[in-house]
Each structure stands twice: as C-alpha cells, then as structure tokens.
Amino acid sequence: MGLKESLHNFKEKNKDKKWLPAFSAIHTFLYLPNETTHNGTHIKVADDLKRTMNTVIMAMVPCLIFGMFNAGYQHNIQVGEAQAAAGSFFSSEFWTMANFMIGFWKILPLVIVSYGVGLGIEFIFAIIKGHEVEEGYLVTGMLVPLIVPVDIPLWMLAVAVIFGVVIGKEVFGGTGMNILNPALTIRAFLFFAYPTWMSGDKVWVEGAVERTNEIVGGANLDAISGETILGSLAQGKEAGYEVMDMFLGFIPGSIGETSTLLILLGGLFLVFAKIGSWRIMLSSALGAIVMGLIFNQVVDSGWITESSKFYGLMSTTWWHHLLIGGFAFGTVFMATDPVTASQTNKGKWIYGFLVGFISILIRVFNPAYPEGVMLAILLMNVFAPTIDHYVVQGNVKQRMKRLKAKTA
Amino acid sequence: MSNDIRIKKGLDIKLKGEAEKTSEKAIVSNFYTLRPEDFHGVIPKLISKVGTKVKAGEPVFFDKSNETIKFTSPVSGEVLEISRGEKRKILAIKIQADKEQTYQDYGKFDVNAADSEAIKSHLLASGCWPFVKQRPYDVIANPDKAPKAIFISGYASAPLAADLDFTLQGKEAELQEAITALGKLTEGKVHVSVGKNGTSPLAGLTGVTLHNVSGPHPSGNVGTQINKIDPVNKGEVVWTVNPQDLVIIGELLLTGKFNAERIVALVGSSVEKPRYFVTKIGSEVATIVYDKGIAKDSHDRIISGNVLSGKQIKPDGHLDYYSNVISIIPEGDDYEFFGWNKPIFNKISTSRAFTFSWLTPKKAYDLNTNTNGEHRAFVTTGTYEEVFPLDIYPMQVLKACLYKDLDEMEALGMYEVAPEDFALTEFVCVSKQPHQKIIREGLDLMLKEIG
Known part of the structure; x- marks a missing residue:
C-alpha cells in the first residue's frame, strides 16, 4: 500500500476526531485533496489558496537569500574583514560563503521561530474552532523575518508572533477576516514594546549591539555602526552610500528590505502572475513620488533652513525615497495583501496612493524613528474598508439614478 | 435594426468533447420523469395520481401558490410512481410512456387575432408557461405582472454548449409564432441576441430588437445581455425564454400539440463520439449516454446542463426540464502529489502562478470534477x-x-x-x-x- 492510500485510509478512519484539521493540514500539503465539486460549477480553476500563497513566498525567496548574504556582508565590512562591494550586483566581495554563513545562522532561526510559533497557533485555533488550517500564515511567516533587524532576540520574535496572530488575526475570525496586516501587527508590536531593539543606530548590523556592550565593558575594540541611511539623513548627515548601492541593496536595514532591485523583480513577478495588485504598487510609488516632490519644493523655495531638523530628509532627492528604507518592500509585499487592502479596483488606486504619500510624510516628520511605511500601511489598512464603502456607494448611486430616470 | 454588444470581461473555457454537428434520433425512452425541483420555488399540487392515464400535454400538477401555472406531461402514458422525500415533498413523477403517443389537442391558435389575456391563458393551460422565466429572482414568471421587456439569448457561450444556430435550424416558423405571441404580452421590446459571426434562424424574425453579441463567455448569458441592454430596476420585471423552448411554444400555437421534443447535445471529454440527439424532455439519460458515449461502469460525472451550471444526475437519471445539453466529464476524486505547488500545464487557470494555460489559449482541456x-x-x-x-x-x-x-x-x-x-x-x-x-x-x- 502506497503512501497515498495509507494517508487516505488514516483520514477516513479518523473522520470525527477533533485533531483531524492538524492532520489534514499536513496531508493536503503533500497531496492535493480528493475533494470533488457538487452542484454549482462542476469544474474549477487549477489555483487554490496554497498556490497563491506559495507564489508570494517564491517572490520573496530572492530577498531572503540576499538578506543572508547582506547580513554577513554588513558585519564583515564593519569589522574590516570585507571590502566595499560598490557598484556591481555580482561583486565577488559580496557573494562570499563567509558572508552567507553569518547571515544563514542568524536568519534561519528567525524563520524557524516565525513559522513554528505562528503555525502552531494556527493549528491550535483550527482544532478549537473545528475548521481547516488556512494558509494565511504561510506568507506572514515569511514576511516577519524579512522585516526585523537581524539581531532581534528570538524570544521577542516569538512573543510578537503570538500577539500578532492572536490579536491581529484570530480574534477577527482568522484568515480573510483580519483588519490589519498580521506581519505588520507583529512588527508594530515589536516596535512599541521593544523600541531599543527596533530602532536606533545599533541594531541594523549583525553584532553591533554585542560589540557596544563589550566596549562598555572595557574591551578595546572599534565600535560597529549600525546606522541606516534614513537614520543618517534624519540627523542631517550624508547618506554615506552610493545610489547604486541603495538600489542593489548593499546597505544596512531590516533583513529583506534592502535590495530594491530584487524587490522590484519580485513585484514584477507577482504582477505577471496576477497575484499582486499592480494598481496598488504603481499608485503607492506615485504617492511617494508626489510627497517627495512636495518636500523637495519646500526646500527649494527656502521655506525651511538647514538648521531645521527635518532638512536632511526633506532635501533628499524625491526618487531616492523609493530606494531607501522599507518603502519598496512594504509597497510590494505588505500593502498588496488582498485581505487588508482595498478590495475594489478603484479603491486600490486611492489606497495605494495614500500608502505611498503618507509613508514619506511620516518618514520625514516622525521624530523618534525615521521610517513611516509600517505605520502608513497600518493606517491605510484601517481606512481601506471606508474607501471601498465609498467606491461601492458610487455603484449603488448609479443604480438609484437609473431607477429615478425611469420613474421620472 | 441591430445593435452590437461587445463583452470584454469574461473567460472562454475550452474543453474537449464538443458535439459534432450531426443529429440522430435517440432510442425512445420507456419512462419519463418530471422533477418539481427543476422549477425553482414551485410547490407542486398533484392533479393526477398513480395509475392515471395522461396524454402528452395534459397537466400533471400545478403550482400551489399560483394555480393557473400548470405543468404537463411530456408524453402520453400512465403515471407509474410518485416518489417523495422528507415531509412528503414530491421529488419525482415517473410516467410510463405509451407505445403510441396521443396528444392533448389544444387547437390551432390564431395569434394575430388574439389579445394578451387570451395568449396568456392559452400558454398557462397548455403547460407552456414554465418556459417563461423572470428576473428578479430567476423563477417561473408571475403571469399577473407584465414585463417591461422580454429577452431571448440565441447565442450560447458556455463551455461545450449546444450550438443554437444548429439546433434551431428549420424552426423559423415556430420561433416566429412564439415571438409574435410573447411580443403581445409586453409593452416593451422583445430583445433577441445572436452571435455576431453566426447564422442564427433568430436573426430573420420580425417583431424583435436584434443584438449581435461578441466576446468571451458569459456574453451568451441572458443576464449579461439584460445588464447591457436594459437592466432591471427595483420594481421592474423582465422575462426570459430559452430559444429551444420557443420552438415548443411555437409548435403548440401552430398545431395545438405540446410536443416535448428537443435537440440535445451530448458532450464532454468522457464521451466517445459527442453529437446531437433528438429526444424529449424528461427522458432517461441512459437512452443517450451509452451509445458511443461512455462505458457502463465508467467513473464519470453526468451533468444535465453545462459544466458550469448544470445538475449532476445519476446514470439512471433524467434530462431536466430546461437543459439542451448533457455533459459528461471524469470524476476527479483522487489525490495529486504536491498538486498545489507543482507547475501545472493540464488545467485551466486565470493566473500565471506556475500555471501555464496562458501559454496555450486555444488548447482544449480535459478537466475533471476535482x-x-x-x-x-x-x-x-x-x-x-x-x-x-x-x-x-x-x-x-x-x-x-x-x-x-x-x-x-x-x-x-x-x-x-x-x-x-x-x-x-x-x-x-x-x-x-x-x-x-x-x-x-x-x-x-x-x-x-x-x-
């Protein structure tokens, strides 16, 4: 008897057991189920939610691998074990095994904790509520390690994942019902609960916090600077990196957010696969550009001076905003989450534009932390149903008008 | 006068097993079945009992909520069995057909001389009314409420649909008679849609507003056409009739006989030789599906209707009241190893998420019921x-x-x-x-x- 038959018999035998959803989750992971249609359409498209989610994960894998190399590279460059790899994506200074192994052993545990804890909660809720394990967490679980600093302690991540999945998603009814993007809820929790591990100039490079502690303890070592470009700009300093490096991703930052190139390729793939919404991605970029141009105009007109604490970020050339920080990653992978974004096509334009617009606004004016993508997307998540409401009301009004024209 | 309706949004699902344009007479079915569930929302009140002899076209039951709507027997014979389900709900009325068919004679009807009330009561009495459906609610039309317009789609865009240009051939006289009669029941227009590149017998009719439809499915759905031509507002009613049923209505008006004959397409990838059959409403599908169709014990799904909206029926089941197609596709109750993430070439998808049907838009697929x-x-x-x-x-x-x-x-x-x-x-x-x-x-x- 093959594996297929034994699994089938096991399922049939335990049909009424409470824990069956847990088994089914693994079973359907191995085999597309034998479920057939009833009345209604007798045939169905090839896609299911697992395939959709899997496609998004595939689009993020290059960012993950790049993040592993980059984590090691940023560390090694600071401790003087690597040369700067400016200008070329295929630089031999960057793609080294030494870089990769540092990142790999740092990031793999984050991925394992994220999936282990998150899926564990999903399984528990599925069993309690007696429904199948839904696939929503597959993408969230991959997003989470990509949007945290590399040195984040694993227990913090675990606590945040529990909070994000339970409060951000399950209390609303699980996958498809949540208001806020779960991955961003997790990040926001970390950000507000453990700000010292989520912001500042220490956390963005592997080993920076540890080194600082050693120095404080009396060790005679060079400090590792873990400053991001946004951090430098917010303090009125130079960015300190070439534009090409920003685009390719050889800069400090959250694990998966640095390489705009790979994010762009992932985004194009999602648009091509018809999984990601090009409307949201495009309008979000437009929104950011408009806000960037407005700030540039403010600086050009001399309304603020160099002494202003906003001068550094306001004077940043408008299109650089698309390359630095988490903007690209947030736009492509987080703002496009179909559950929490606007659901109507017209609404997506408005929603996306405001995500981009507000991202840059918060980025410039946030006194504590020079980044705004997370907060902008969470804010727009809250407003997305309102946007949809007005778009749908437009359709309703047209119908009413038609009726009035008839009866008049 | 003709207008163009071009549909852009939609999807043509191309499947294997399209019917060849030849029709043959199906083996005559011994038993015919009327299923009240075909008429959504109707609560049947029986007129005949087990053992009652009926003629073709003689009422068998009527609608409890509107007693004027009568449902007639497709053949002459004897009521053999009335099967009931929970709470004595009538599931099916089985009629054993006579060898020699006799018809209830409703008499030739002069449509041109008649007024709308006369036409209405004639159609109601003869059992032709259930062919007239209404929107809102997609149920049999309420005869007491005049429609603002009547819609007839002579273009079938559903997967493996029967080609109406073929099945309606030579029925111009009946179609015209039915349209003239229906036209008198509405103050508004009778909208008839035909395929833009077809040669529909409906195109030559008088007393209609003709629309040329093009574009992918659901361009042939009457609902799509209503939405594009004259959408239903609150408080309004429109009627829809399938063109194959117009033929039955037309024949009744012309000859006085309720002739339940209908050309049905046998289609689907499981069918050996997909083609058209001349049969009657309520026939056993066994009279059709095994002749160069499927093997006796094959593991297939038989659908009365198209693969998108039809009803699943058992091999000993019957053609339902409205369908003009029987689709047979393989059952898909099997597991597929890593079916959710491996690249897929043999199924249809509208995405490109490692699914590759977008590469071959003209290919016909063999889909199962998974x-x-x-x-x-x-x-x-x-x-x-x-x-x-x-x-x-x-x-x-x-x-x-x-x-x-x-x-x-x-x-x-x-x-x-x-x-x-x-x-x-x-x-x-x-x-x-x-x-x-x-x-x-x-x-x-x-x-x-x-x-």
Missing part, C-alpha cells in the same frame, strides 16, 4: 471582476448574501442577477466558495422577505 483545493474564506480580490462583465461588484454582493443584509443586497443589484451569472466567478474562485448557491439562497431570501 475542486483543486479546499474551501476557504474570501481572500484574493480582483479575480472575479476580470470574468464578470455586469456592472455589479461581485464579491460585495456575495458577502451581502452571506450576511443576509436585504437592503444591501437590493442596493448592490441582486434584482439583476441569476445564479448562472456567478458561474464564472465560482469557477475562478481561489477560495472555492459556492457562489451560485450563495446567490440562489440570497434570491430565495429576498423573494420570501420582499416578494
């Missing part, structure tokens, strides 16, 4: 809109039906839709939600609460 995934909450957005040409937000309507908000259902356009309009969105649904069932239950709720 759901290709499990039932989930609504997650993805924008996919329905791509295949939904009506000026309605499909997901929002579906959700309104699920949470039973009558005001919202009304505002979002439920008066305009029928379950079949949501067949394509159901087909493409990644979350495998039963859209047509949701809409049917929504319409039933509105009918009950608002009326």
Whole structure:
C-alpha cells in the first residue's frame, strides 16, 4: 500500500476526531485533496489558496537569500574583514560563503521561530474552532523575518508572533477576516514594546549591539555602526552610500528590505502572475513620488533652513525615497495583501496612493524613528474598508439614478 | 435594426468533447420523469395520481401558490410512481410512456387575432408557461405582472454548449409564432441576441430588437445581455425564454400539440463520439449516454446542463426540464502529489502562478470534477471582476448574501442577477466558495422577505 492510500485510509478512519484539521493540514500539503465539486460549477480553476500563497513566498525567496548574504556582508565590512562591494550586483566581495554563513545562522532561526510559533497557533485555533488550517500564515511567516533587524532576540520574535496572530488575526475570525496586516501587527508590536531593539543606530548590523556592550565593558575594540541611511539623513548627515548601492541593496536595514532591485523583480513577478495588485504598487510609488516632490519644493523655495531638523530628509532627492528604507518592500509585499487592502479596483488606486504619500510624510516628520511605511500601511489598512464603502456607494448611486430616470 | 454588444470581461473555457454537428434520433425512452425541483420555488399540487392515464400535454400538477401555472406531461402514458422525500415533498413523477403517443389537442391558435389575456391563458393551460422565466429572482414568471421587456439569448457561450444556430435550424416558423405571441404580452421590446459571426434562424424574425453579441463567455448569458441592454430596476420585471423552448411554444400555437421534443447535445471529454440527439424532455439519460458515449461502469460525472451550471444526475437519471445539453466529464476524486505547488500545464487557470494555460489559449482541456483545493474564506480580490462583465461588484454582493443584509443586497443589484451569472466567478474562485448557491439562497431570501 502506497503512501497515498495509507494517508487516505488514516483520514477516513479518523473522520470525527477533533485533531483531524492538524492532520489534514499536513496531508493536503503533500497531496492535493480528493475533494470533488457538487452542484454549482462542476469544474474549477487549477489555483487554490496554497498556490497563491506559495507564489508570494517564491517572490520573496530572492530577498531572503540576499538578506543572508547582506547580513554577513554588513558585519564583515564593519569589522574590516570585507571590502566595499560598490557598484556591481555580482561583486565577488559580496557573494562570499563567509558572508552567507553569518547571515544563514542568524536568519534561519528567525524563520524557524516565525513559522513554528505562528503555525502552531494556527493549528491550535483550527482544532478549537473545528475548521481547516488556512494558509494565511504561510506568507506572514515569511514576511516577519524579512522585516526585523537581524539581531532581534528570538524570544521577542516569538512573543510578537503570538500577539500578532492572536490579536491581529484570530480574534477577527482568522484568515480573510483580519483588519490589519498580521506581519505588520507583529512588527508594530515589536516596535512599541521593544523600541531599543527596533530602532536606533545599533541594531541594523549583525553584532553591533554585542560589540557596544563589550566596549562598555572595557574591551578595546572599534565600535560597529549600525546606522541606516534614513537614520543618517534624519540627523542631517550624508547618506554615506552610493545610489547604486541603495538600489542593489548593499546597505544596512531590516533583513529583506534592502535590495530594491530584487524587490522590484519580485513585484514584477507577482504582477505577471496576477497575484499582486499592480494598481496598488504603481499608485503607492506615485504617492511617494508626489510627497517627495512636495518636500523637495519646500526646500527649494527656502521655506525651511538647514538648521531645521527635518532638512536632511526633506532635501533628499524625491526618487531616492523609493530606494531607501522599507518603502519598496512594504509597497510590494505588505500593502498588496488582498485581505487588508482595498478590495475594489478603484479603491486600490486611492489606497495605494495614500500608502505611498503618507509613508514619506511620516518618514520625514516622525521624530523618534525615521521610517513611516509600517505605520502608513497600518493606517491605510484601517481606512481601506471606508474607501471601498465609498467606491461601492458610487455603484449603488448609479443604480438609484437609473431607477429615478425611469420613474421620472 | 441591430445593435452590437461587445463583452470584454469574461473567460472562454475550452474543453474537449464538443458535439459534432450531426443529429440522430435517440432510442425512445420507456419512462419519463418530471422533477418539481427543476422549477425553482414551485410547490407542486398533484392533479393526477398513480395509475392515471395522461396524454402528452395534459397537466400533471400545478403550482400551489399560483394555480393557473400548470405543468404537463411530456408524453402520453400512465403515471407509474410518485416518489417523495422528507415531509412528503414530491421529488419525482415517473410516467410510463405509451407505445403510441396521443396528444392533448389544444387547437390551432390564431395569434394575430388574439389579445394578451387570451395568449396568456392559452400558454398557462397548455403547460407552456414554465418556459417563461423572470428576473428578479430567476423563477417561473408571475403571469399577473407584465414585463417591461422580454429577452431571448440565441447565442450560447458556455463551455461545450449546444450550438443554437444548429439546433434551431428549420424552426423559423415556430420561433416566429412564439415571438409574435410573447411580443403581445409586453409593452416593451422583445430583445433577441445572436452571435455576431453566426447564422442564427433568430436573426430573420420580425417583431424583435436584434443584438449581435461578441466576446468571451458569459456574453451568451441572458443576464449579461439584460445588464447591457436594459437592466432591471427595483420594481421592474423582465422575462426570459430559452430559444429551444420557443420552438415548443411555437409548435403548440401552430398545431395545438405540446410536443416535448428537443435537440440535445451530448458532450464532454468522457464521451466517445459527442453529437446531437433528438429526444424529449424528461427522458432517461441512459437512452443517450451509452451509445458511443461512455462505458457502463465508467467513473464519470453526468451533468444535465453545462459544466458550469448544470445538475449532476445519476446514470439512471433524467434530462431536466430546461437543459439542451448533457455533459459528461471524469470524476476527479483522487489525490495529486504536491498538486498545489507543482507547475501545472493540464488545467485551466486565470493566473500565471506556475500555471501555464496562458501559454496555450486555444488548447482544449480535459478537466475533471476535482475542486483543486479546499474551501476557504474570501481572500484574493480582483479575480472575479476580470470574468464578470455586469456592472455589479461581485464579491460585495456575495458577502451581502452571506450576511443576509436585504437592503444591501437590493442596493448592490441582486434584482439583476441569476445564479448562472456567478458561474464564472465560482469557477475562478481561489477560495472555492459556492457562489451560485450563495446567490440562489440570497434570491430565495429576498423573494420570501420582499416578494
């Protein structure tokens, strides 16, 4: 008897057991189920939610691998074990095994904790509520390690994942019902609960916090600077990196957010696969550009001076905003989450534009932390149903008008 | 006068097993079955009992809520069995056919001289009324409420649909008679749609407003055409009739006989030689499906109707009252190793998520009944809109039906839709939600609460 038959018999035998959803989750992971249609359409498209989610994960894998190399590279460059790899994506200074192994052993545990804890909660809720394990967490679980600093302690991540999945998603009814993007809820929790591990100039490079502690303890070592470009700009300093490096991703930052190139390729793939919404991605970029141009105009007109604490970020050339920080990653992978974004096509334009617009606004004016993508997307998540409401009301009004024209 | 309707949003599902354009006479069925469930919302009151002899066209039961609507026997014979389900609900009325068919004579009817009341009562008495359906609610038309227009789609765009240009050939006289009669029942127009590149017998009729339809499915759905031509507003009613049923109505008016004969396509990838049969409403499908069709013990699904909206029937089941196609496709109750993430070439998909049907838009597929995934909450957005040409937000309507908000259902356009309009969105649904069932239950709720 093959594996297929034994699994089938096991399922049939335990049909009424409470824990069956847990088994089914693994079973359907191995085999597309034998479920057939009833009345209604007798045939169905090839896609299911697992395939959709899997496609998004595939689009993020290059960012993950790049993040592993980059984590090691940023560390090694600071401790003087690597040369700067400016200008070329295929630089031999960057793609080294030494870089990769540092990142790999740092990031793999984050991925394992994220999936282990998150899926564990999903399984528990599925069993309690007696429904199948839904696939929503597959993408969230991959997003989470990509949007945290590399040195984040694993227990913090675990606590945040529990909070994000339970409060951000399950209390609303699980996958498809949540208001806020779960991955961003997790990040926001970390950000507000453990700000010292989520912001500042220490956390963005592997080993920076540890080194600082050693120095404080009396060790005679060079400090590792873990400053991001946004951090430098917010303090009125130079960015300190070439534009090409920003685009390719050889800069400090959250694990998966640095390489705009790979994010762009992932985004194009999602648009091509018809999984990601090009409307949201495009309008979000437009929104950011408009806000960037407005700030540039403010600086050009001399309304603020160099002494202003906003001068550094306001004077940043408008299109650089698309390359630095988490903007690209947030736009492509987080703002496009179909559950929490606007659901109507017209609404997506408005929603996306405001995500981009507000991202840059918060980025410039946030006194504590020079980044705004997370907060902008969470804010727009809250407003997305309102946007949809007005778009749908437009359709309703047209119908009413038609009726009035008839009866008049 | 003719107008063009071009549909852009939609999806042509190309399947193997299209019917060859030859028709033959099906073996005469010994038993015929009327199933009240074919007439949605009708509560049957029996006229005949077990053992009653009926002629073809003689009423067998009527609608409890509107006693003038009568349902007649497709053949002459003896009522053999009335099977009942829970709470004595009538499931089926089985009639054993006579060797020699006799018809109830309703007499030749002079349509031109008759007024609308006379036509209406003639159609009601002769059992032709159930062919006339209405929107809102997609049920048999209420004869007491005049429609603002009548819609007839002579273009079939559903997968493996019977080609109406072929099945209606030579029926011009009957079609014209039926249209003239129906035209007198409305103050408005009779809208007839035909395929833009076809040669439909409907195109030459008088007394109609002709529309040329082009574009992918659901361009042939009458619901799509209503939405583009003259959408239903609150308080309004339109009627729809299938063209193959016009033939029966027309013949009744011309000859006085209710002739339940119908040309039915036998299609689907499981069928050895897909082709057309001349048969009668309510025949046993066994008289059709085994002749160069499928093997006796094959593991296939037999569907009375098309693969998107038809009803599953057993091999000993019967052709339903409205269908003009029997589709047979393989059952898909098997597991597929890593079926959710491996690249897919042999199934249709509207995405390009490692699915490759976009590379071969002209290829005909052999799809089975597997759901290709499990039932989930609504997650993805924008996919329905791509295949939904009506000026309605499909997901929002579906959700309104699920949470039973009558005001919202009304505002979002439920008066305009029928379950079949949501067949394509159901087909493409990644979350495998039963859209047509949701809409049917929504319409039933509105009918009950608002009326």
